[in-house]
Amino acid sequence: MTDKLIDIRGVYKRYGAVDAVNGVELTIGAGELFGLIGHNGAGKTTLFKMMLGLLPASAGEIRIGGQAVRGAAFREVRRSIGYLPESLALYDNLSGLETLHFFARLKGVNRSTCPALLDQVGLAGAADQRVRNYSKGMRQRLGFAQALLGSPRLLFLDEPTNGLDPQGILEFYRILAELRQCGVTVVLTSHILAEIQQRVDRLALMRNGRIQALGTVQALRQRQDLPLTLSVSFRPGDVKLLMTTLAPLNLGPIEAIDGIARFACPRQKKMALLAALTAAGPSIRDIDVHEPSLEDVFLGYAEEA
Amino acid sequence: MMIGIEFGQIGAIAGKEFRDRLRNRWVLAVAAVFTIFALVIAYFGAAQQGAVGWRSIDVTIASLVSLVIYLIPLIALLLGYDAIVGERERGSLDLLLSMPITRFEVLLGKFGGLAGAIGVATVASFGLGGLLLFYQLGSSALFHYSGFVLSAFLLSLCFLSLAVMVSVLAEDRMRASGIAIALWFFYVLVYDLLLLGLLVVSEGKLNLNFFPVLLMLNPADIFRILNIFGFEDVQRLYGLATVFPETLANPWLLGSTMVFWIIAPLGVAAWRFK
Numbered sequence: 001m002t003d004k005l006i007d008i009r010g011v012y013k014r015y016g017a018v019d020a021v022n023g024v025e026l027t028i029g030a031g032e033l034f035g036l037i038g039h040n041g042a043g044k045t046t047l048f049k050m051m052l053g054l055l056p057a058s059a060g061e062i063r064i065g066g067q068a069v070r071g072a073a074f075r076e077v078r079r080s081i082g083y084l085p086e087s088l089a090l091y092d093n094l095s096g097l098e099t100l101h102f103f104a105r106l107k108g109v110n111r112s113t114c115p116a117l118l119d120q121v122g123l124a125g126a127a128d129q130r131v132r133n134y135s136k137g138m139r140q141r142l143g144f145a146q147a148l149l150g151s152p153r154l155l156f157l158d159e160p161t162n163g164l165d166p167q168g169i170l171e172f173y174r175i176l177a178e179l180r181q182c183g184v185t186v187v188l189t190s191h192i193l194a195e196i197q198q199r200v201d202r203l204a205l206m207r208n209g210r211i212q213a214l215g216t217v218q219a220l221r222q223r224q225d226l227p228l229t230l231s232v233s234f235r236p237g238d239v240k241l242l243m244t245t246l247a248p249l250n251l252g253p254i255e256a257i258d259g260i261a262r263f264a265c266p267r268q269k270k271m272a273l274l275a276a277l278t279a280a281g282p283s284i285r286d287i288d289v290h291e292p293s294l295e296d297v298f299l300g301y302a303e304e305a
Numbered sequence: 306m307m308i309g310i311e312f313g314q315i316g317a318i319a320g321k322e323f324r325d326r327l328r329n330r331w332v333l334a335v336a337a338v339f340t341i342f343a344l345v346i347a348y349f350g351a352a353q354q355g356a357v358g359w360r361s362i363d364v365t366i367a368s369l370v371s372l373v374i375y376l377i378p379l380i381a382l383l384l385g386y387d388a389i390v391g392e393r394e395r396g397s398l399d400l401l402l403s404m405p406i407t408r409f410e411v412l413l414g415k416f417g418g419l420a421g422a423i424g425v426a427t428v429a430s431f432g433l434g435g436l437l438l439f440y441q442l443g444s445s446a447l448f449h450y451s452g453f454v455l456s457a458f459l460l461s462l463c464f465l466s467l468a469v470m471v472s473v474l475a476e477d478r479m480r481a482s483g484i485a486i487a488l489w490f491f492y493v494l495v496y497d498l499l500l501l502g503l504l505v506v507s508e509g510k511l512n513l514n515f516f517p518v519l520l521m522l523n524p525a526d527i528f529r530i531l532n533i534f535g536f537e538d539v540q541r542l543y544g545l546a547t548v549f550p551e552t553l554a555n556p557w558l559l560g561s562t563m564v565f566w567i568i569a570p571l572g573v574a575a576w577r578f579k
Contacts, residue, residue, distance in 0.1 A: 052403050072308060075405035083403040089396035093325060105317040106404040146400075 011060035022209035038206035082147030086158035136163035193294035226292035318414025326422035339430030362446035385468025463524035
């Protein structure tokens with residue numbers, strides 16, 4: 001990992017008797033794309049707001065670029081951050097361009113950069129339309145443009161693809177990829193796990209205010225040791241042959257319908273299984289091996305707790 | 306930890322609030338209402354006494370005071386009650402607060418922008434009336450009238466400050482609007498009645514020195530005293546003013562008390578807005 005940009009040490013957030021964030025230790029390196037996942041109420045948004053300095057920590061310390069987020073240099077820290085909140089609300093009576101002008105002024109950013117940003121998120125044509133008339137996706141794009149004001153080196157994106165259509169989601173990740181080329185650090189949350197699993201460098205899984213698991217998607221999968229899922233397509237008449245082939249491997253329940261067998265296979269038995277299936281000859285037409293998805297990993301950790 | 310105030314940030318918020326009120330025609334509507342009422346009252350204010358037309362400045366101001374004392378607190382409270390709670394409820398507050406700005410600057414910016422809106426509406430509408438009065442009554446009348454307009458503006462700021470405080474303390478917009486209306490009832494309709502009741506019940510045994518202090522606890526009463534104390538022939542129209550000692554009727558003292566009424570609720574708001 002390169003230099004740590006975000007440094008979270010022993011952070012707690014207490015509401016009465018409840019610890020919304022419970023002793024989080026986390027460092028995020030410059031240039032990383034970091035995902036924060038967890039079910040609703042796990043403490044993601046609270047941690048996000050503390051990283052932004054919107055909420056004071058009950059205990060512990062958060063530093064960004066070496067500066068305390070709620071310290072004397074908070075303006076400097078904030079200017080280096082772009083934030084897209086989860087439930088984004090903008091001002092309906094302003095146009096898209098006016099919205100950016102307003103936030104540009106607060107951030108101390110030259111307003112001449114605003115039209116290019118609108119263009120970047122695909123809103124150039126709607127610059128003068130009131131936000132009142134924007135669709136949910138357009139608002140989200142405008143929110144993203146707002147987060148990009150002043151070329152921040154760090155982006156906090158809370159459910160950034162909320163409300164975007166598939167095309168919009170692809171564009172969003174394309175822009176994100178471009179930003180990463182320039183060394184921008186991104187911290188994002190998403191409940192669509194499939195969407196972020198191919199994109200994040202590392203992720204933290206939060207549960208009950210704690211970080212339950214932390215690492216690359218691959219590492220989290222391996223630590224869980226979740227089985228692979230296989231689909232084997234076979235000649236419909238040869239179901240018996242298939243069962244005999246698989247029997248020595250002790251795989252557990254096998255579901256075979258319409259010439260396709262589905263079953264789980266522990267990672268350690270993968271090579272033995274492939275060898276056995278290859279040896280079975282032309283009865284086996286095709287094999288698909290599925291890695292456990294982030295959803296499975298997520299559910300696995302949830303059961304563990 | 307001390308963080309210096311950046312006036313540019315206050316200006317950014319204030320500018321937006323002010324432009325919002327100009328754009329949705331709030332300023333225009335309020336100014337129009339004030340202008341019409343001011344002219345109608347100035348001309349027809351003495352109709353009950355069987356005459357219409359332009360009268361002396363003190364009678365005109367006394368009539369205008371009784372209008373302004375109802376209208377301005379209400380308008381200021383309605384203008385400010387959702388300043389913070391509205392943003393919080395709509396969900397735009399988080400994004401705003403994630404900017405390089407302190408909460409105190411947000412608060413001052415909101416107050417400043419709304420004060421500008423109500424100030425422009427007040428000064429423009431009564432200013433227009435002032436021009437007419439100047440034409441009819443001459444320049445010495447204009448001096449008293451300017452004092453009236455200035456104190457009306459101060460009155461609006463007092464209640465705007467209270468409204469902004471409510472907008473910080475209230476949990477949601479519904480409650481905030483309820484509290485705002487309740488404050489209006491209390492200060493404008495109930496307070497004087499309570500004081501009069503107290504006077505009557507105590508049958509004069511109450512220390513009268515204590516009374517002016519009670520009047521000073523209501524910005525609407527301060528406004529009234531400021532505007533009518535100079536004119537003996539209108540004093541009798543307001544029972545409570547007769548118990549007000551002349552030593553305390555110093556316009557500077559009364560004006561400072563109003564300024565206190567602007568600062569104090571804002572101070573509470575800043576303290577609670579964390």
